[in-house]
Amino acid sequence: MKKNKRLQKLREILPEKRLDGIIISQPENRYYLSGFNGSAGYLIITQDKAVLTTDFRYTEQAANQAPDYEIIRIKGKLDGWFPGLVSSLNIRRLGFESEVINLVEYRKYRNSLKKKGIPAWLIATSGIVEDLRILKDPDEIRCIEKAVEIADKAYTGMEDNIKPGMTEKRVAWEIEKSLREKGSEALPFEVIVASGPNAALPHHQPSDRAIREGEPVLIDMGARYGGYASDLSRTLSMGKPDDTFLKVYNTVLDAQETAMSIIKGKMTGHTADNAARKIIDKAGYGDMFGHSLGHGVGLAAHELPHVSPDSKDILSDGMVFTVEPGIYLSGWGGVRIEDTVVMENGRVRAVTRARKVRYD
Numbered sequence: 001m002k003k004n005k006r007l008q009k010l011r012e013i014l015p016e017k018r019l020d021g022i023i024i025s026q027p028e029n030r031y032y033l034s035g036f037n038g039s040a041g042y043l044i045i046t047q048d049k050a051v052l053t054t055d056f057r058y059t060e061q062a063a064n065q066a067p068d069y070e071i072i073r074i075k076g077k078l079d080g081w082f083p084g085l086v087s088s089l090n091i092r093r094l095g096f097e098s099e100v101i102n103l104v105e106y107r108k109y110r111n112s113l114k115k116k117g118i119p120a121w122l123i124a125t126s127g128i129v130e131d132l133r134i135l136k137d138p139d140e141i142r143c144i145e146k147a148v149e150i151a152d153k154a155y156t157g158m159e160d161n162i163k164p165g166m167t168e169k170r171v172a173w174e175i176e177k178s179l180r181e182k183g184s185e186a187l188p189f190e191v192i193v194a195s196g197p198n199a200a201l202p203h204h205q206p207s208d209r210a211i212r213e214g215e216p217v218l219i220d221m222g223a224r225y226g227g228y229a230s231d232l233s234r235t236l237s238m239g240k241p242d243d244t245f246l247k248v249y250n251t252v253l254d255a256q257e258t259a260m261s262i263i264k265g266k267m268t269g270h271t272a273d274n275a276a277r278k279i280i281d282k283a284g285y286g287d288m289f290g291h292s293l294g295h296g297v298g299l300a301a302h303e304l305p306h307v308s309p310d311s312k313d314i315l316s317d318g319m320v321f322t323v324e325p326g327i328y329l330s331g332w333g334g335v336r337i338e339d340t341v342v343m344e345n346g347r348v349r350a351v352t353r354a355r356k357v358r359y360d
Helices: 003-013 027-034 059-065 082-088 103-115 128-133 138-159 168-181 196-200 243-262 269-282
Strands: 021-024 042-046 050-054 070-073 093-097 121-125 192-195 216-221 232-237 294-296 303-307 320-323 326-329 333-336 339-344 347-350
Touching: 003 027, 003 042, 003 128, 021 027, 027 042, 027 128, 050 059, 059 070, 082 103, 093 128, 103 121, 128 303, 138 168, 138 216, 138 232, 138 320, 138 339, 168 192, 168 216, 192 196, 192 333, 196 216, 196 326, 196 333, 216 333, 232 243, 232 333, 243 269, 243 320, 243 326, 243 333, 243 339, 269 294, 269 303, 303 320
Parallel strands: 021 093, 050 070, 093 121
Antiparallel strands: 021 042, 042 050, 192 216, 216 232, 294 303, 294 320, 320 339, 326 333, 339 347
C-alpha cells in the first residue's frame, strides 16, 4: 500500500475519533505513514496537511523519503516550535499516542500550548495506526518473506556447524554475524540460544555455558529487511535425545502442526491458541506452556494480531503472525518451534522453510 493511501485511511479515522489532527512519534508508525526511517521526528497530520518535523541531521533524508509531507526543520525545545505549528494548522483537538507519550512528555506538550495561549486539547489515543498496520499489503509481505529467507539460511548454516562444547554466546554471535552477512538490517531482537536447563527460560540471554551432549538447545532468531521483521525458533538435540526430549519435542511439533492445519479466516486468536493448547494439555504439560501461541510480525517483531488465550482479534487474509507453541520444564530445559505464517485465502501459509526434525 502506498504511503498516501495510508494517510487517506488515517484521515478517514480522525473524524470518528473527533480529532482535528494527530501527532505521531512512535518510530514504526512514523515509518509506516511516511517512509521516513530517521531516529528523530514527528508527524502531524490533519485532513489537509501532512507535516514531518525533524532536526538538521535528517531534513534532507526526510525530504527524500517522505515526498507526501511538508518538511519542517526544528531546533531547541518543544515550546519553541510545537505551539506555533499546532496554531497554524488550526488544530483544536490533537490526538497523541498514549502508549508512547509518558506523563512527563504529555505535560511538556500541554504546558507549551498553555504558555502560548493556544486553545488546543490533547486527546489520548490508542492503537489507531497499529490497527492499520495489522493487514499487510503485497510489498510488506515480500519484505517479510525476504527477512524470513535470510533467517532460514542463517539457521541452516548454524545447524550444520553447532557442536557440543560451543558456548551459548559463541553460537548466538555466529548466528548474528551470519544474519548480517546474508543481508539483514539491524536485528529485530537479540538472538536467543538456551541450552540444557537454560532452555526452560523462554527469553534466556545467551551465557558462557558450554553446550553439552544429549541436551536440548533452543534457538530463537530473526532478520529484518526493508524495515520488516521475521521470527524463527527451533530446538535441537545435541546427540541422542532422551525420552523426555522425545515426548516434549513431538508434543510441541504436534501442537504446531495441528494449529496450522486448523487456523482459518474469521477465527479468533483465542480459538487458534486453544487448538495448540489442547494438544499440550492432553500430554500433561498444560502448565508448562505459559506464553501465547503467537503474535503479529511486521515493522515490529511483536505487533497485532494477538494469538493468545484471551485474544478477540479476528484472523483474516493479509495478517502475518507466528505459530510458536512451547513446553518448558524447570531443571531440564524446554522446546519451542516457531514459524512465521501469512493468512491467504482463509488459511495460513508457512513462510518459514527452516528444517524441522521429527525425532523418533
